[in-house]
Structures are given as C-alpha cells and as structure tokens.
Amino acid sequence: MTTVEPPGANEPLDELDFRLLAGVRELWEDADPMPATLVEQIRFAIALEDVDLEVMRIREQEGLAVTRSAAEQGRLITFDSESLTIMVNVSPEAAGTMRLDGWLTPPAEHPIEVRTANGPLTTTSDAEGRFAVNGVAHGMVQVLVRTLGRSRTVSTPAIEL
Amino acid sequence: MNVAKTDHSRVAALFDAAREGDRAALDELVSLLTPLLWQVARDQGLDADQAGDVVQTTWLRLLGSFAEIRSPVALTGWLITVTKREAWRTGEKRQVERPLPELPERLTEAAPAPEEGVLREDQRVRLWRAVDNLPERCRSLLRIVAFVHRPDYAEVGARLGMPRGSIGPTRGRCLARLREQLLANGEGDWL
Numbered sequence: 001m002t003t004v005e006p007p008g009a010n011e012p013l014d015e016l017d018f019r020l021l022a023g024v025r026e027l028w029e030d031a032d033p034m035p036a037t038l039v040e041q042i043r044f045a046i047a048l049e050d051v052d053l054e055v056m057r058i059r060e061q062e063g064l065a066v067t068r069s070a071a072e073q074g075r076l077i078t079f080d081s082e083s084l085t086i087m088v089n090v091s092p093e094a095a096g097t098m099r100l101d102g103w104l105t106p107p108a109e110h111p112i113e114v115r116t117a118n119g120p121l122t123t124t125s126d127a128e129g130r131f132a133v134n135g136v137a138h139g140m141v142q143v144l145v146r147t148l149g150r151s152r153t154v155s156t157p158a159i160e161l
Numbered sequence: 162m163n164v165a166k167t168d169h170s171r172v173a174a175l176f177d178a179a180r181e182g183d184r185a186a187l188d189e190l191v192s193l194l195t196p197l198l199w200q201v202a203r204d205q206g207l208d209a210d211q212a213g214d215v216v217q218t219t220w221l222r223l224l225g226s227f228a229e230i231r232s233p234v235a236l237t238g239w240l241i242t243v244t245k246r247e248a249w250r251t252g253e254k255r256q257v258e259r260p261l262p263e264l265p266e267r268l269t270e271a272a273p274a275p276e277e278g279v280l281r282e283d284q285r286v287r288l289w290r291a292v293d294n295l296p297e298r299c300r301s302l303l304r305i306v307a308f309v310h311r312p313d314y315a316e317v318g319a320r321l322g323m324p325r326g327s328i329g330p331t332r333g334r335c336l337a338r339l340r341e342q343l344l345a346n347g348e349g350d351w352l
Contacts, residue, residue, distance in 0.1 A: 006337035017336050020343075023280050023288050025307035031262040031289070034199040035213055042195060042217050043188050051224040057250070058214050157217045 037160065044117075044140040045158035054154045056081040079143070079156045086143060090161055098136040098161060104129035104145065111146040115158075136161070169233070169310040176233040191220060194237065197308035198244045204301055205248035206259065215247040237309065238316040245320075261293045261300070291342040299335035306332060 056079035075090045085105040093099050100114060107129030114121045117139035125131040125145075141161045145154040172193060178186035195216060202212035222243055230236050267282050280288070292300055302321060309317050314332065 006334065006341050013333070013336065016340065020288070020336060020339055021303070021307045023284065024292060024303050026280055027264060027285060027289050027292065028200055028304055028307065029196070030267070030285075031264050032200070032203055034196055035209065038199065038213050038216065039192050039195050041213070042191050042220050045217055046187065046191070046220050046224060047184065048224065051227075053221060053225055055218055055221045057218060057247075155221060157214055157221065 041140060041158050041160065044115075045142055045155075048144075048153075048155065050144075050153040050155070052152050054081050054083060054152045056084070056086065056154060056156045058157065058159070059085075077159070081154060084145065084147070084154050086145070086156065088143065093134065095135070096138075097134070098138065100133045100136055100141075100143075102131045102133075102143065104131075108148070110148055113144040113146065115142040115144065116140070169312050172236075172310065173233040176236055180227050180230070190236075194240060195220075197237070197305070198240055200304055200308050201241055201244045202248050204304055205245060207248050207251060211251050212248075215244060215251060218247050219243045234313050234316045237313045238320045241305070241317060241320045259297075261289070264289045287343060288339075291339050294342055295335065295338055299338060302332060303335050303339070 059078040059080050074092075077088050077090065079086045079088070087103045087105075089101040091099050091101070102112070102125070104110065104125050107127065108125065109127055110125050112123050112125055112131050112133075114123075114133045114136060116137050118137050121133050121136065123131050123133055138161055140158045142158040143156045147154055172190065175186045175190045175193070179190055198216045198219060199212060202215045203209075205212075207215060219240055223240065226239070230239055264285065267280075267285060292303070295303070302318070305321060306314060306317060318332065
C-alpha cells in the first residue's frame with residue numbers, strides 16, 4: 001500500500017501542532033467528560049495501608065441502570081479475581097443506611113473489612129463464606145478480604161452506594 | 162490549567178515522592194493522569210461505568226507495582242498498558258466504526274473562565290469536524306497523545322501498538338492531515 005505523505009508529516013512539531021493538540025484535548029474533555037466523582041472515588045480506593053493487593057473486578061451488577069448511585073432497592077454485585085469471587089447483596093435499611101450480605105467462593109472464614117466514608121466496619125465470614133454488615137452509610141464502599149494464610153489482601157474497587 | 166495538567170516536571174517530582182510512599186503525591190498523580198486514562202478506556206469502546214471501574218482498577222494495581230517502575234515516562238506507559246488490558250478483559254467487543262460523540266455547545270458565559278480553555282466556538286466546530294474526518298487510527302492516536310506530556314510521546318505511542326521508531330512520523334502524519342483540512346477549507350486560517 002502506498003501512502004501519500006501529507007506535507008509536514010516528517011517535520012518536528014511546531015507551535016500550531018501543540019495548539020492543535022491542546023484543542024483536541026479540550027474538545028474530548030467537552031465531548032466525553034470524565035465523571036466528576038471519578039478522581040475522588042479512586043483516591044478513596046487507593047487510600048489503603050496494604051499495597052500487596054489482589055484486585056477484584058466487577059463481573060456483573062444487577063439493577064445497574066436504576067440504582068447505580070443509590071441503593072433504594074436490593075442490588076446484587078459480583079466481584080471476582082484469580083482466587084476469589086464475592087457476591088454482595090445491598091439492601092436498604094429503615095434508618096436510611098444499608099445492609100451488605102456477602103458470600104465468598106471458595107467458602108472460608110476470613111476477616112472482612114468494609115471501608116466506608118465513615119470508617120471501617122469489620123466482621124468475619126463463616127465457614128460457608130457468608131458475612132453481613134449492617135448500618136453502612138451511603139457513599140463510597142470498598143470490601144477487603146484479609147485472607148487467612150496468605151499475605152495478600154483481596155480488594156474490590158470502591159463503588160458508590 | 163492545561164499547561165499545568167501536563168507539566169512533566171511536576172509529574173516527575175510527584176513520581177519520586179509517591180514511589181517513596183508519599184500518599185499526597187500519589188493522590189496528585191491520580192488527579193493529573195486519570196483524565197488520560199479515562200480517554201484510553203473510553204477509546205477502547207467501554208461505557209462510562211465500565212471505563213470508570215477499569216481506570217480505578219488500574220490505580221489499585223499500581224499500589225503493588227510502584228517499586229518496579231523506573232521513571233515517570235515508564236509510569237505513564239504502564240498505566241496506559243494496564244488500562245487497555247483491563248478494558249480488554251471486561252469482554253466488551255470494540256466496535257469497528259464508532260461515530261465521534263456530539264460536541265456540546267460551549268456556553269457563552271458573561272465572564273469566561275480562562276482555565277476553561279482557549280478555543281473559540283468557530284474553531285472548536287471546525288477542529289472537531291476535522292478530527293471526524295481523520296482515519297480511525299489517527300483519531301485514536303491524537304485523542305490519547307493530546308492528554309500526554311511531551312516527553313512521553315514515544316513511550317505512549319509504543320504502548321498504543323506503534324513501533325517505537327514510527328511514533329514520531331505517525332503522529333506527525335496525523336497532525337499534518339489535521340492541518341491540511343483546517344487550512345484548506347477556504348474559510349481562511351484556523352488560527
């Protein structure tokens with residue numbers, strides 16, 4: 001395939017090129033803006049003492065479109081990584097807070113920490129891998145599984161509930 | 162503000178501090194480089210929720226890998242690579258032809274904030290139209306490179322799948338196409 005080089009293709013970038021690049025950046029920022037809360041969410045997620053993390057991915061969310069930022073109704077989120085799957089059901093409580101019901105696969109007793117905007121809530125999963133945490137405030141939530149017998153902490157991404 | 166956002170020496174200073182465990186420096190790196198990673202994830206065809214999750218996962222993964230990264234330039238490259246890989250793993254098939262998103266009209270405010278940008282409405286529309294006319298590969302390259310500070314161009318090009326030696330020419334070719342359109346439409350200079 002022969003391509004015809006446009007004039008100037010091989011020259012070093014000049015002032016106009018840099019203005020064009022700045023303009024392209026501005027236009028993409030306008031046309032496809034980053035969510036306003038994304039940086040805040042990431043900062044919350046990485047404010048961890050642990051650095052040796054196994055990071056989970058969000059595999060599926062039910063009711064995503066309706067309840068992405070508010071858990072008015074029950075919502076089921078599945079996270080997974082190489083070694084672990086966590087299903088978390090989020091349900092509203094009368095006090096305006098939320099209850100998280102979790103289920104680890106493979107099932108095992110592990111210390112669980114639910115990080116919230118108001119500080120951490122801790123519990124332990126039972127032999128079936130189940131755990132529950134009450135009184136979770138709306139806002140950023142991140143679940144850490146401090147797996148016994150291994151140095152790595154398993155972490156979900158922070159999600160806005 | 163655009164200049165500050167892409168100030169390489171600032172990123173370099175923050176990189177050193179963050180690698181030593183300075184959390185405030187890491188937070189500032191997140192502010193500076195997340196806009197780039199957002200565009201990378203979106204350019205892979207992810208929806209907004211998926212793109213946000215992928216970018217966050219990338220930063221979480223960095224926590225355990227910081228010690229292995231040698232330089233700020235390598236950091237940018239590493240972040241782009243992981244973002245692309247995570248995006249790919251979400252399993253979404255990237256559409257071959259994606260139309261450019263609608264450009265929202267710039268609101269003409271009584272007191273324009275200088276940091277909001279420098280492009281006049283007429284220039285914006287013409288530049289966006291020219292971007293729309295670029296081949297997909299050029300559009301994609303310029304979208305990402307526009308969010309990168311200058312010393313990182315070669316590294317970033319390599320991470321975007323272009324041989325290191327050809328990134329300069331490829332970028333130059335795409336920019337030259339853009340210029341051609343803007344200068345040849347009979348409406349006078351874009352300047």
